[in-house]
Amino acid sequence: MFPILKKRVLNPTVTYMEILAPRVAKKAQPGQFIMLRIDENGERIPLTIAGYDREEGTVTIIFQKVGYTTYSLDGLEEGDSLLDFVGPLGRASDFDGMRKVAVVGGGLGVAIAYPQAKALHDLGAEVDFIVGFRNKDLIILEEEFSAACSDLTIMTDDGSNGRKGFVTTALQEKLEAGAEYDAVIAIGPLMMMKAVCELTREKKIPTIVSMNSVMVDGTGMCGCCRLTVGGETKFACVDGPDFDGHQVDFDEAMARSRMYFDEEQLSMEKHACQLGGKKQ
Amino acid sequence: MSNMSPNKNPMPEQAPDVRNKNFSEVALGYSPEMAMDEAKRCLNCKNKPCVSGCPVNVRIPEFVALVAEGKFAEAAAVVKSTNNLPAICGRVCPQENQCERQCVRGKKGEPVAIGRLERFVADYVMEHGEQAAEVSAANGHKVAVVGSGPAGLSCAGDLAKRGYAVTVFEALHTPGGVLVYGIPEFRLPKALVRKEIATVENLGVEILTNTVIGKSITLDELLEEEGFEAVFVASGAGLPNFQKIPGENLLGVYSANEFLTRINLMKAYDFPQHATPIKVGRVAAVIGGGNVAMDAARCAKRMGAETVYIVYRRSDAELPARAEEVHHAKEEGILFRLLTNPTQIIGDEQGRVKAMEVVEMELGEPDASGRRRPVKKPGSEYTLDVDTVIIAIGNSPNPLIKATTPGLECQCWGGIVADEETGKTSREAVYAGGDAVTGAATVILAMGAGKKAAAAIHEYIQNKEK
Numbered sequence: 001m002f003p004i005l006k007k008r009v010l011n012p013t014v015t016y017m018e019i020l021a022p023r024v025a026k027k028a029q030p031g032q033f034i035m036l037r038i039d040e041n042g043e044r045i046p047l048t049i050a051g052y053d054r055e056e057g058t059v060t061i062i063f064q065k066v067g068y069t070t071y072s073l074d075g076l077e078e079g080d081s082l083l084d085f086v087g088p089l090g091r092a093s094d095f096d097g098m099r100k101v102a103v104v105g106g107g108l109g110v111a112i113a114y115p116q117a118k119a120l121h122d123l124g125a126e127v128d129f130i131v132g133f134r135n136k137d138l139i140i141l142e143e144e145f146s147a148a149c150s151d152l153t154i155m156t157d158d159g160s161n162g163r164k165g166f167v168t169t170a171l172q173e174k175l176e177a178g179a180e181y182d183a184v185i186a187i188g189p190l191m192m193m194k195a196v197c198e199l200t201r202e203k204k205i206p207t208i209v210s211m212n213s214v215m216v217d218g219t220g221m222c223g224c225c226r227l228t229v230g231g232e233t234k235f236a237c238v239d240g241p242d243f244d245g246h247q248v249d250f251d252e253a254m255a256r257s258r259m260y261f262d263e264e265q266l267s268m269e270k271h272a273c274q275l276g277g278k279k280q
Numbered sequence: 281m282s283n284m285s286p287n288k289n290p291m292p293e294q295a296p297d298v299r300n301k302n303f304s305e306v307a308l309g310y311s312p313e314m315a316m317d318e319a320k321r322c323l324n325c326k327n328k329p330c331v332s333g334c335p336v337n338v339r340i341p342e343f344v345a346l347v348a349e350g351k352f353a354e355a356a357a358v359v360k361s362t363n364n365l366p367a368i369c370g371r372v373c374p375q376e377n378q379c380e381r382q383c384v385r386g387k388k389g390e391p392v393a394i395g396r397l398e399r400f401v402a403d404y405v406m407e408h409g410e411q412a413a414e415v416s417a418a419n420g421h422k423v424a425v426v427g428s429g430p431a432g433l434s435c436a437g438d439l440a441k442r443g444y445a446v447t448v449f450e451a452l453h454t455p456g457g458v459l460v461y462g463i464p465e466f467r468l469p470k471a472l473v474r475k476e477i478a479t480v481e482n483l484g485v486e487i488l489t490n491t492v493i494g495k496s497i498t499l500d501e502l503l504e505e506e507g508f509e510a511v512f513v514a515s516g517a518g519l520p521n522f523q524k525i526p527g528e529n530l531l532g533v534y535s536a537n538e539f540l541t542r543i544n545l546m547k548a549y550d551f552p553q554h555a556t557p558i559k560v561g562r563v564a565a566v567i568g569g570g571n572v573a574m575d576a577a578r579c580a581k582r583m584g585a586e587t588v589y590i591v592y593r594r595s596d597a598e599l600p601a602r603a604e605e606v607h608h609a610k611e612e613g614i615l616f617r618l619l620t621n622p623t624q625i626i627g628d629e630q631g632r633v634k635a636m637e638v639v640e641m642e643l644g645e646p647d648a649s650g651r652r653r654p655v656k657k658p659g660s661e662y663t664l665d666v667d668t669v670i671i672a673i674g675n676s677p678n679p680l681i682k683a684t685t686p687g688l689e690c691q692c693w694g695g696i697v698a699d700e701e702t703g704k705t706s707r708e709a710v711y712a713g714g715d716a717v718t719g720a721a722t723v724i725l726a727m728g729a730g731k732k733a734a735a736a737i738h739e740y741i742q743n744k745e746k
Contacts, residue, residue: 024496027497041547068552216546219492220518220519221461221520222537223522224535238679255631256531259559263551264557267557271552
């Protein structure tokens with residue numbers, strides 16, 4: 001069992017947890033992920049490692065309530081435990097040769113982009129961190145973000161926090177203002193990563209994306225997370241999750257991400273009362 | 281007095297049109313009377329040809345004689361002295377190619393039903409309790425086993441009996457490997473697998489789940505930091521092969537591994553009570569002709585597919601699956617499209633499978649494997665309307681350990697290079713066996729490899745001490 005040591009509700013849909021998992025914490029690197037299962041009837045879901053403390057033996061996960069499993073996870077409290085927690089899985093991010101970088105995070109991706117920004121910042125790289133939220137109330141981890149970069153830009157879709165627009169708007173402005181990046185790292189919804197890649201492709205800026213595909217085992221066994229990169233089939237779990245964004249077939253990835261949409265709805269309905277009960 | 285009937289006692293089974301709608305076990309097992317009657321067909325040959333056909337050397341005539349006398353617990357103890365997983369082997373071993381193939385009774389009529397008797401005694405003691413196995417006193421030596429499938433459990437059990445402190449590292453959340461994620465409930469009930477694994481744990485073996493060797497810990501760390509004196513790598517063949525034809529990433533195309541793992545390990549047949557979903561449409565096509573293909577086809581039928589095809593590029597005679605599995609599949613209404621190969625999978629505008637184009641094949645000259653090579657019949661392409669495609673054309677060894685263990689020699693296709701008799705690899709103190717070495721094979725061959733490696737590891741550690 002893997003106890004939840006700390007829980008913070010970051011905004012109405014996003015939750016932060018520190019899980020005691022010393023073996024995972026010992027090996028975790030930015031860019032890697034874990035698989036967890038809440039209980040005996042639960043499904044295995046992948047979550048990106050949002051932080052780790054090797055001495056305390058803890059691993060941080062930050063997740064958005066999108067389906068049955070993440071709603072159930074959000075219903076747990078400090079002192080509760082997860083039945084299964086395995087990792088670190090996938091390849092660690094490769095920061096070689098990155099001296100000036102734009103890290104772009106959208107939606108939940110901002111939380112996942114945070115360890116990348118922090119790692120690059122700690123390595124001495126100049127990091128422009130661009131994050132986007134729907135509105136002001138959903139902004140999370142602002143202090144942590146500021147401390148992990150040279151320049152933080154917060155965008156909101158409705159302009160309720162000053163700057164109105166998408167993260168791509170801010171990235172485009174920076175590029176037009178003459179910023180020269182060794183690489184752009186984009187993490188967030190598939191649509192956002194695709195838009196960032198379209199922008200950077202013209203300018204020939206190497207762009208790394210983190211693919212959060214549907215997975216079952218997370219160790220290369222099922223092939224459920226396969227995607228097309230540069231015309232070849234790759235597994236996000238063992239070949240990624242980081243890939244060259246200019247090579248990724250995003251349209252296929254978007255179709256594949258909708259595979260179990262109907263079942264997810266059914267699962268939410270089926271468990272509605274249970275989830276409702278837990279939330280109170 | 282021997283029972284001279286030329287035929288085996290038939291195995292009681294669920295009727296085909298009943299069982300193809302449920303996940304309960306197909307074969308129901310012998311009654312004590314049937315088992316005693318079948319056991320009396322054994323001639324107790326002096327030279328025991330059957331034993332030479334068994335990769336784990338079960339003392340067959342000895343245990344069968346005890347069954348004939350009604351001494352079932354004693355019979356089980358004889359089986360268990362060399363086989364750590366008899367309830368499993370009795371169900372999934374291809375006995376027709378092993379012990380039963382050597383049986384003298386098989387020369388005129390059917391061989392003794394050794395597999396069914398093994399299953400019977402193992403089930404009997406599981407239900408009625410059994411004598412505790414003999415375990416040597418702890419010898420103070422630690423051995424690590426990577427993977428808790430048949431090879432790993434067999435090696436771990438044998439080493440524990442010799443007094444070793446054995447830790448088995450399992451990547452998934454449940455031990456058993458292919459026994460739990462691959463082979464379906466209706467062929468091998470999971471409650472039974474759990475119980476049989478518990479008997480291995482009772483020998484003192486510790487199983488650590490949720491630990492991926494090569495990620496959570498490397499093999500070198502096991503040897504250098506965690507104090508293990510030897511490691512047995514039995515990580516299986518878990519990397520699914522695809523056909524590399526257009527349309528393989530459409531929605532509704534599964535590797536057999538994914539399809540079976542969702543159903544068996546994650547219990548998607550019980551969705552939404554179990555949270556893992558699966559989608560099986562109206563018409564499913566399974567590509568391949570092995571046991572895994574039969575398992576996938578029979579699962580698809582049970583999940584409600586109206587029509588299920590097996591699409592295999594060679595003919596009936598070359599089907600690699602056990603005859604019994606093919607027979608069961610046909611009885612359950614699976615349609616065989618033999619001498620047929622897919623050329624592309626066709627999707628609709630949402631990216632979901634709507635059809636598969638196939639081409640007819642004919643058999644040409646024998647290839648390197650000795651089987652006649654299938655060649656396309658030009659112009660014979662046609663489409664099958666399907667909405668689910670399951671690719672069951674084999675698995676390769678998972679590359680995680682190879683990629684993270686310097687100096688571990690592997691074949692070009694990914695298999696670990698290991699001595700056939702000892703499991704010794706190119707690295708000192710590292711042994712390997714099972715599908716990780718041979719590529720996908722059978723449960724019992726993997727168990728045989730585990731057994732040989734246990735003996736070799738024992739010898740290695742004893743010699744090192746001198």
